[in-house]
Amino acid sequence: MSLLRVEGLRARYGQVEALSGVSFEVAEGEIVALLGSNGAGKTTTLRTVTGLQRARSGRVEFAGRDVTRLPAHRIVAAGLGHVPEGRRVFPALTVAENLLLGGYLRRRDRAAVAARRAEVYAMFPQLAERPGQPAGLLSGGEQQMLAIGRALMLRPRLLALDEPTMGLAPQTAQRVLRAVREIREQGTTVLIVEQNAHQTLRLADRAYVLETGRIVLSGPASELAEDDRVKAAYLGGDPAVDPAP
Amino acid sequence: MSDFVQYLVNGLTIGAFLALIALGYSMIYGVVRLINFAHGDVFMIGAFAGFGVLTTLGATGGMALPAVLAAVAAGALATGVLGAGVARAAYLPLLASPRLAMLIAAIGVSLALEEGVKVLTHARFKSYPNALDGGQVMSGAVRVTYGQLALVLLAVALMAGLWLFVTRTVTGTAMRALAMDRDAARLQGIDVERLVLATFFAGSLLAGAAGVMYGLYYTQISFGMGFLIGLRAFTAAVLGGIGNLPGTMAAGVCIGLVQSFSAGYVSSRWTDVIIFGLLIAVLALRPTGLFGERVVERA
Amino acid sequence: MKTLRRPDATALARHAGWPLLLLAALAAGQVLDDYAVTVAGTILIYAILGLGINIVVGYAGLLDLGFAAFFAIGAYTSGLLMLKLHWGFWATLPVAVLAAAASGVVIGYPTLRLRSDYLAIVTLGFGEIIRITVVNLDVTGGPNGLTGIPPVTVGGREIVTPPDFFYLALAFFAAVLVLTGLLARTRLAYAWRAVRADDRAAEAVGVPTRRVKLLAYVLGAAVGSVAGPLNAAQLGTVDPSSFTFLTSLMILLVVIIGGMGSRPGVVVGAVVVVALPEALRTVQEYRGLFFALLLVLIVLVRPQGVWPARPRRFARPAAAGPEPAPPAAGGGVLEVEGLTRRFGGVTAVEDLSLRAGAGEVVSVIGPNGAGKTTAFNCVTGMIAPDAGTVRVAGRRVHGLAPHRVAAAGLARTFQNIRLFEELTVAENVLVGRFARDRSLLRPPSRADAAAVRRCLEFTGLAEAADRPAGGLPYGDRRRLEIARALAAEPRALLLDEPAAGANPTEKRALMDLIGRVRARGVAVVLIEHDVALVMSVSTRVVVLDRGRAIAAGPPAEIRADDRVIAAYIGVPDDPDAGLQAEVLR
Known part of the structure; x- marks a missing residue:
């Protein structure tokens, strides 16, 4: 049974329809990628799934439960973590405070939060070195790690990542993606949104390609990486090849 | 010289009250970007609530400390609930509307509170029972009463309490986070609406406490008292750099001193011209206030 | 130039609405009793103030909580010139307008860089400064204000009876209406709406946003200030207590109730703001409370106002005209x-x-x-x-x-x-x-x-x-x-x-x-x-x-x-x- 099932999701961005019926699913233990160019609706999809934005129609089912109309904080509580586009760490709060808020829902159990924070520090040693530094002064890569670590504080069943390598140097991007792999090995299912298909297809088990608010392609990541249309549109191929199906 | 010291003492006392009110403006603006026009009237309601408790307890004369503390607590609690209730009824529904809509709702609430109390009190002044100790810490040319000292200490204690709450507790940290990034806060499982109400509760609580303390100090209260004090406190919040709590407290004390010295050396008739003139001048030169804002605006 | 406009009911309302309204007002002046005509005159004064603040708040989207200051400046300038220098009413009018426009610069200039929320407090502070100053100064008559202002004379006839004054106010209103109507057709009006929608984008595509905002203050103040001399002439006095924060709020309400940016809305708003309290005179005590709750209710139920703006649309031209010469190539x-x-x-x-x-x-x-x-962003100066x-x-x-x-x-x-x-x-x-x-x-x-x-x-x-x-x-x-x-x-x-x-x-x-x-x-x-x-x-x-x-x-x-x-x-x-x-x- 799939952990996350999205059916016929429609949503607006401003006054414009950004999603016109998006359907996909993520099974327990998978890494699933959602690919597409800027403005194709990837971020809107994630925001609608995690309740930051209201769906106009369609259905989102998480762990067998209909969560379509739930507010974001209840969806987080249900075990769906979301690392938003642009990292969105709390810039004036310290690293430790950012992580503390990641565990907000368990705030009554201080010991558990502290223990989990130690685990996150173990995963990202760079963060452990500067717990008292304001997050806004971290480098881009460190901010991304903090954002991921913050979302891991509640041990989500599924972690949704929105462009985690955006603007990062290659080595840093690599480290972030390695962390994503590690997260899956620790038992968390991953839904990753990326614009640059190449590295993502290497990482993911399956992928969906989003174009103007619809899923236009889907399949095992290894097959999509070989698909001429994907190559043309997202991997820098020949413009004469029409990427449309 | 002794005049100067006396003005200084008075200014610090008024400044402590103003800082308490200004903190509420600053906190509330931080989380919902609303200039809560009704905040001054919440302060006024606090004064009346405290008045009700004191007259019921019948505390007069001498250091009726338990009665005074009960009045402050009751006034603060009543306004905390009022502030959160008003926010729930009139502001939260407008959270997604243009910001002007919420501001106008706040102006309406302000008027409604003022007019409501005006009707209930038949537009009359009320005189606070004289519950403060008249004994003097210093007498002679410069006068400082024990009551005055107690009020200032209480105000400082409340501010310190707020400071500890905001910086040391998870909920307080969440409030600061909310001011920075509402969506990211939601993604941490924070119930944003509830936390907004909690912020209104805390901010209104301080204003209510300040209201009771003002009543004890000046002994006369009326339905219209919140307007000007509210404006002065808001001026302090802006000068301090809105969202910047230490800056707000410092600016509150500054405005208190300006008020006291301008009343002493110029004339109290010109106090507000000086305060608002200062506000316009400072904002023209430093659009983010004297001490800088701590509000993150995303492009 | 040919314009494409369908002759439907809305177009009829657009062209015939104002003349019909003015005609109805002319007739009303004949049939209403003195009390009603006086109230109607006050409605017109608020409508003029509303047309003024509509430029600032409605068109340019800049909040103003101290608009009564311009009302006061108009009234005091005119009143003082008449009392101290014995000028005639008509001679004081342009001076009053100029004084208000100058104060529009004074308040507008320092606030251009400010966030919109801070505008609220700065304009409010400015309003209070003006009010407190006139109360404190001896030359303005202190708390008693100015008294004994002579009536207006039109063609040798003194305007003293309520119906006469009503017609005078109506003429003023019509003049301001025409003026603001002309203003609504200018490029400036489009610039205001662009600035209101997104001032950074407007600046980036070439709108001089600072000048445009400043002009909103100046023109709004100038238009609104006309109400000052008129009010002074109606009452024969200038009373500082009529320029409080509450007055500023009432003026703001005129545009909020009516619908920001909407001139018909201003009339609706003025009627509500002036006539409603008159109708509630029997429950004098609860008037303010009722009014405040009404305000909250309107914002919650109809955030757009009762007569939302339908701004004048830029009509699409029929012909494209010749291509401009391409810019000189090379380099x-x-x-x-x-x-x-x-x-x-x-x-x-x-x-x-x-x-x-x-x-x-x-x-x-x-x-x-x-x-x-x-x-x-660096290249484009943002x-x-x-x-x-x-x-x-x-x-x-x-x-x-x-x-x-x-x-x-x-x-x-x-x-x-x-x-x-x-x-x-x-x-x-x-x-x-x-x-x-x-x-x-x-x-x-x-x-x-x-x-x-x-x-x-x-x-x-x-x-x-x-x-x-x-x-x-x-x-x-x-x-x-x-x-x-x-x-x-x-x-x-x-x-x-x-x-x-x-x-x-x-x-x-x-x-x-x-x-x-x-x-x-x-x-x-x-x-x-x-x-x-x-x-x-x-x-x-x-x-x-x-x-x-x-x-x-x-x-x-x-x-x-x-x-x-x-x-x-x-x-x-x-x-x-x-x-x-x-x-x-």
């Missing part, structure tokens, strides 16, 4: 040298150089966050670079305000599409004309209309001209941004991810459009992620990575460059290589 149109910008410790753009000549397409590619948009020079056709533009950069011939679009949502498609393009022609106090010219038409046809949006921009589908929104940028006949056009979110058909249309733009001799600079598109339209490609240009050259060269592949494009032919190997290349 570097856009030259960027050594551009650097840091944020805190992070260098977003480092020593970037870029040249684009007439008819060239230069593309800037690079991963998200590589500094492309920051570079654009953020100040720490170092470097920017020239447009040989002229230095770095350090200039964005609207001046736009006027120098540099137009741009935005990555996240910033249209003026409530304006129509044609009006959006019209606002783009400000980079070409900054004049404000006249209606859009024939050249404006022709250019709008031409740009709409050029981008294929002519059919959608009269639709609100906010309702356009995604692809059309992108094209509208380009049309708005082209309206100024720029020398260089900067496009920030114009293909984002486009499907293949739309992408092909965009490539065609870019080709036609460059054919007109415009230098095009393109930020884009779609490598295929970039490679096929560009003359040259610059690759940015972490703020630095790591490669530059013709598309074929770039495509083969190892560093570029490693940093950005990836290695399409090497699917078996491990993640690590690929990234480390």
Whole structure:
């Protein structure tokens, strides 16, 4: 049974329809990628799934439960973590405070939060070195790690990542993606949104390609990486090849 | 010289009250970007609530400390609930509307509170029972009463309490986070609406406490008292750099001193011209206030 | 010039509504009793104040909580001149208006840089300063104000009876109505609406936003101040207690109840604000409370007001007119040298150089966050670079305000599409004309209309001209941004991810459009992620990575460059290589 099932999701961005019926699913233990160019609706999809934005129609089912109309904080509580586009760490709060808020829902159990924070520090040693530094002064890569670590504080069943390598140097991007792999090995299912298909297809088990608010392609990541249309549109191929199906 | 010291003492006392009110403006603006026009009237309601408790307890004369503390607590609690209730009824529904809509709702609430109390009190002044100790810490040319000292200490204690709450507790940290990034806060499982109400509760609580303390100090209260004090406190919040709590407290004390010295050396008739003139001048030169804002605006 | 307007009921209301209303008012002056006529006169005074604040709050979207100050300044200036210098009413009128306009500058200027919320407190403070000052000064009569102001004389006849005064107020109202009606047709009115919708975007496409905002204060104050002398003449006194914060609030309510930006709404609002309290006289005590609750209720139930604005639409011209001569070709149109910008410790753009000549397409590619948009913002003056020079056709533009950069011939679009949502498609393009022609106090010219038409046809949006921009589908929104940028006949056009979110058909249309733009001799600079598109339209490609240009050259060269592949494009032919190997290349 799939952990996350999205059916016929429609949503607006401003006054414009950004999603016109998006359907996909993520099974327990998978890494699933959602690919597409800027403005194709990837971020809107994630925001609608995690309740930051209201769906106009369609259905989102998480762990067998209909969560379509739930507010974001209840969806987080249900075990769906979301690392938003642009990292969105709390810039004036310290690293430790950012992580503390990641565990907000368990705030009554201080010991558990502290223990989990130690685990996150173990995963990202760079963060452990500067717990008292304001997050806004971290480098881009460190901010991304903090954002991921913050979302891991509640041990989500599924972690949704929105462009985690955006603007990062290659080595840093690599480290972030390695962390994503590690997260899956620790038992968390991953839904990753990326614009640059190449590295993502290497990482993911399956992928969906989003174009103007619809899923236009889907399949095992290894097959999509070989698909001429994907190559043309997202991997820098020949413009004469029409990427449309 | 002794005049100067006396003005200084008075200014610090008024400044402590103003800082308490200004903190509420600053906190509330931080989380919902609303200039809560009704905040001054919440302060006024606090004064009346405290008045009700004191007259019921019948505390007069001498250091009726338990009665005074009960009045402050009751006034603060009543306004905390009022502030959160008003926010729930009139502001939260407008959270997604243009910001002007919420501001106008706040102006309406302000008027409604003022007019409501005006009707209930038949537009009359009320005189606070004289519950403060008249004994003097210093007498002679410069006068400082024990009551005055107690009020200032209480105000400082409340501010310190707020400071500890905001910086040391998870909920307080969440409030600061909310001011920075509402969506990211939601993604941490924070119930944003509830936390907004909690912020209104805390901010209104301080204003209510300040209201009771003002009543004890000046002994006369009326339905219209919140307007000007509210404006002065808001001026302090802006000068301090809105969202910047230490800056707000410092600016509150500054405005208190300006008020006291301008009343002493110029004339109290010109106090507000000086305060608002200062506000316009400072904002023209430093659009983010004297001490800088701590509000993150995303492009 | 022919305009397209259907003769339907709304058009009838638009043309016949005001004359009918004025006629009805004339008749009412004959039948109402003295009390009702006095109330009606007060309604007209508030309607005049409402038309004034409507310019500030309704058109320009600047909150004003101290508008009573201008009312007071008008009343005191006129009253003092009549009492102390024995001027006649009519002689004092222009002086009163001038005094208010000058104070509009005083309050407007320091607040231009302020956030909208702070405007509220600053205008409120200004209102209080004026009120307290007139109460405290001896020359203004202190708390007693001015008394014994002589009545107005019109053609030798003294205006003393309520009906006479009502007709005088009606004449004033009609004059202000005509004036604000003329104002609503000017380019300035479109600039105000653009500033209200998105002032940064307005500035970027060439609207001098500071001047436009200042004019809102000045003209609003001037219009509203007319009510002051009128009120003084009606009462024979100027009473400082009639210029309190509550008065400012009542004036603001006039536009909020009626609907901001709506002149018919102002009349509705004035009637409600003045007549309702009169109707509630029997419950005097609860009047304020009732009024306050009504205010909250209106905001909660109808945030748009009871008569929402239907602003005058810019009519689409029938003919496009001749093409303008393309700008002289040759040489570097856009030259960027050594551009650097840091944020805190992070260098977003480092020593970037870029040249684009007439008819060239230069593309800037690079991963998200590589500094492309920051570079654009530095070039267009939206953020100040720490170092470097920017020239447009040989002229230095770095350090200039964005609207001046736009006027120098540099137009741009935005990555996240910033249209003026409530304006129509044609009006959006019209606002783009400000980079070409900054004049404000006249209606859009024939050249404006022709250019709008031409740009709409050029981008294929002519059919959608009269639709609100906010309702356009995604692809059309992108094209509208380009049309708005082209309206100024720029020398260089900067496009920030114009293909984002486009499907293949739309992408092909965009490539065609870019080709036609460059054919007109415009230098095009393109930020884009779609490598295929970039490679096929560009003359040259610059690759940015972490703020630095790591490669530059013709598309074929770039495509083969190892560093570029490693940093950005990836290695399409090497699917078996491990993640690590690929990234480390």
